[in-house]
Amino acid sequence: MSSELKISVSELDKHATPDDCWVIVNGKVYDLTRFAPEHPGGPDMIYKYAGKDGSKTYNEFHAASLIEKELEPSEKKGEFDTSTITDTWLEAQKEETISEPDPNEKPPLSAIINLDDFEKAFAKSGSQKANAYVSGASNDLLTLNANKTFWQRLWFRPRVMRNVSSVNTNMRMLGVDVSMPVWICPMGIAKTAGPEGEGALGRGAKKAGIVHCVSTTASMGVEEILESGEGNPFFFQLYVDKQRHKTEAVLKQLEGLPQVKALFVTADLAVVSKREADERIKTQVQVSVYQNGQKSAVDKKGGGLARSTGSFIDWALSWDDIPWLRKHTKLPILVKGIQSAADAKTALELGCDGIVVSNHGGRALDSAPATILTLLEIRRDCPEVFDRMEVLVDGGVRRGSDVLKAVLLGAKGIGVGRPFQCSVLYDTEGVEHCADIIRDELETAMRLCGITDLNAVRGDMSWLNTAELEQYLPPTSIVKGGFLSGLFKPKL
Numbered sequence: 001m002s003s004e005l006k007i008s009v010s011e012l013d014k015h016a017t018p019d020d021c022w023v024i025v026n027g028k029v030y031d032l033t034r035f036a037p038e039h040p041g042g043p044d045m046i047y048k049y050a051g052k053d054g055s056k057t058y059n060e061f062h063a064a065s066l067i068e069k070e071l072e073p074s075e076k077k078g079e080f081d082t083s084t085i086t087d088t089w090l091e092a093q094k095e096e097t098i099s100e101p102d103p104n105e106k107p108p109l110s111a112i113i114n115l116d117d118f119e120k121a122f123a124k125s126g127s128q129k130a131n132a133y134v135s136g137a138s139n140d141l142l143t144l145n146a147n148k149t150f151w152q153r154l155w156f157r158p159r160v161m162r163n164v165s166s167v168n169t170n171m172r173m174l175g176v177d178v179s180m181p182v183w184i185c186p187m188g189i190a191k192t193a194g195p196e197g198e199g200a201l202g203r204g205a206k207k208a209g210i211v212h213c214v215s216t217t218a219s220m221g222v223e224e225i226l227e228s229g230e231g232n233p234f235f236f237q238l239y240v241d242k243q244r245h246k247t248e249a250v251l252k253q254l255e256g257l258p259q260v261k262a263l264f265v266t267a268d269l270a271v272v273s274k275r276e277a278d279e280r281i282k283t284q285v286q287v288s289v290y291q292n293g294q295k296s297a298v299d300k301k302g303g304g305l306a307r308s309t310g311s312f313i314d315w316a317l318s319w320d321d322i323p324w325l326r327k328h329t330k331l332p333i334l335v336k337g338i339q340s341a342a343d344a345k346t347a348l349e350l351g352c353d354g355i356v357v358s359n360h361g362g363r364a365l366d367s368a369p370a371t372i373l374t375l376l377e378i379r380r381d382c383p384e385v386f387d388r389m390e391v392l393v394d395g396g397v398r399r400g401s402d403v404l405k406a407v408l409l410g411a412k413g414i415g416v417g418r419p420f421q422c423s424v425l426y427d428t429e430g431v432e433h434c435a436d437i438i439r440d441e442l443e444t445a446m447r448l449c450g451i452t453d454l455n456a457v458r459g460d461m462s463w464l465n466t467a468e469l470e471q472y473l474p475p476t477s478i479v480k481g482g483f484l485s486g487l488f489k490p491k492l
């Protein structure tokens with residue numbers, strides 16, 4: 001773009017029709033006449049901004065750099081000359097935008113005092129579609145709800161008089177020193193939550209001294225996200241593409257990005273599940289995955305954003321592919337989405353560096369066990385897994401005390417998803433605030449429990465009363481050579 005060329009309001013007015021359609025995006029003027037008919041969200045979305053500023057809607061759904069990539073140099077017209085703005089032009093900008101949150105509805109950040117508050121604020125002030133995408137889960141939401149409520153059925157066994165004047169939450173996770181063992185889960189298209197998108201997550205994680213795991217289906221390029229958390233370590237979540245060469249290209253790209261410290265290969269979503277809230281809202285606003293250009297779409301099943309952007313995921317992925325992955329990356333490999341002790345053990349036997357006990361936040365198989373139950377099952381049936389590889393967990397973690405419980409069960413890292421995605425509504429400050437709340441609650445729980453150092457107690461279940469949860473564990477082990485309960489012995 002010829003940066004010296006300034007485009008005035010009167011010049012814009014001459015190009016304000018579908019046949020000659022100039023639009024301002026982030027201070028620059030683009031000629032979208034050729035592109036509009038190809039816009040998979042439909043040309044009308046673009047025509048409504050002919051001669052106007054479309055930045056707000058654009059930024060809600062696309063990475064800043066995308067438009068520069070899509071257009072020819074001759075279509076990049078110049079900089080918008082803000083000194084030429086007139087009252088009439090400003091008045092014309094007030095037309096409907098797609099999903100602008102109502103600022104009167106958005107509570108101030110100071111009113112957000114726990115993680116649920118972030119989700120409530122987002123439900124009120126985020127776009128309806130984004131809220132359906134983020135808060136939603138599979139079918140009847142059984143696993144979504146179980147994830148949360150089962151953390152509440154694990155009880156502490158506190159001790160007193162232990163001088164808790166200072167507490168240490170620092171830990172080392174996958175070779176990375178973190179200020180607390182909390183990581184931000186990979187979540188797709190974060191720009192639906194706020195214009196800063198994954199940038200806010202990267203910056204917020206850096207400020208909080210924690211790690212953000214970048215999703216394959218992020219709305220921004222991985223390099224741009226890493227820049228946002230300059231110098232801070234990241235993890236990368238991989239969905240294996242049906243076109244394997246595309247995945248190999250991603251792994252090659254990661255090789256040149258030393259900020260990325262581990263690869264989380266998602267295994268629990270061979271197909272995208274039925275998420276009804278997401279399906280019911282059929283928006284024409286189109287969203288795209290930066291990495292592979294996958295676009296959202298509406299069809300006879302509904303408007304499922306997750307479904308349409310996730311159709312590239314390879315359902316043929318199997319344990320036999322671990323050597324293939326190993327050949328293409330030197331990063332530690334973790335399998336994300338472990339839901340049984342048997343699979344935890346298989347991951348160990350195949351030389352994986354770790355596992356993430358997860359059910360995708362209830363967004364994969366509905367009626368899959370709450371993740372805390374899987375963690376307990378692994379403790380019972382193959383406890384060696386915790387000593388020989390890194391065990392991470394996510395799903396329904398909403399309190400600092402949940403983080404403490406997971407550490408006492410042996411987890412090295414605890415992922416938090418939706419609350420962080422919703423905190424993007426408040427940009428970087430929101431993400432930092434979300435981490436601060438978890439830290440504060442974690443430290444308080446440690447002090448009240450009589451624990452001063454997380455490292456010293458990791459895996460020490462004497463601090464926990466698991467009795468209420470044990471009744472929900474599968475009565476038999478399916479780990480080869482593992483424990484078989486007397487309760488339900490198979491009939492011979």
Ligand SMILES: Cc1cc2nc3c(=O)[nH]c(=O)nc-3n(C[C@H](O)[C@H](O)[C@H](O)COP(=O)(O)O)c2cc1C
Binds near residue numbers: 133134215358397
């Ligand atoms: C909006 C959203 C998008 C997600 N996208 C991905 C993804 O791209 N890859 C992935 O492995 N998991 C994805 N997940 C699952 C999370 O990584 C994580 O497992 C889950 O959100 C944890 O549960 P929680 O939200 O209850 O904390 C997504 C979850 C949400 C809420």
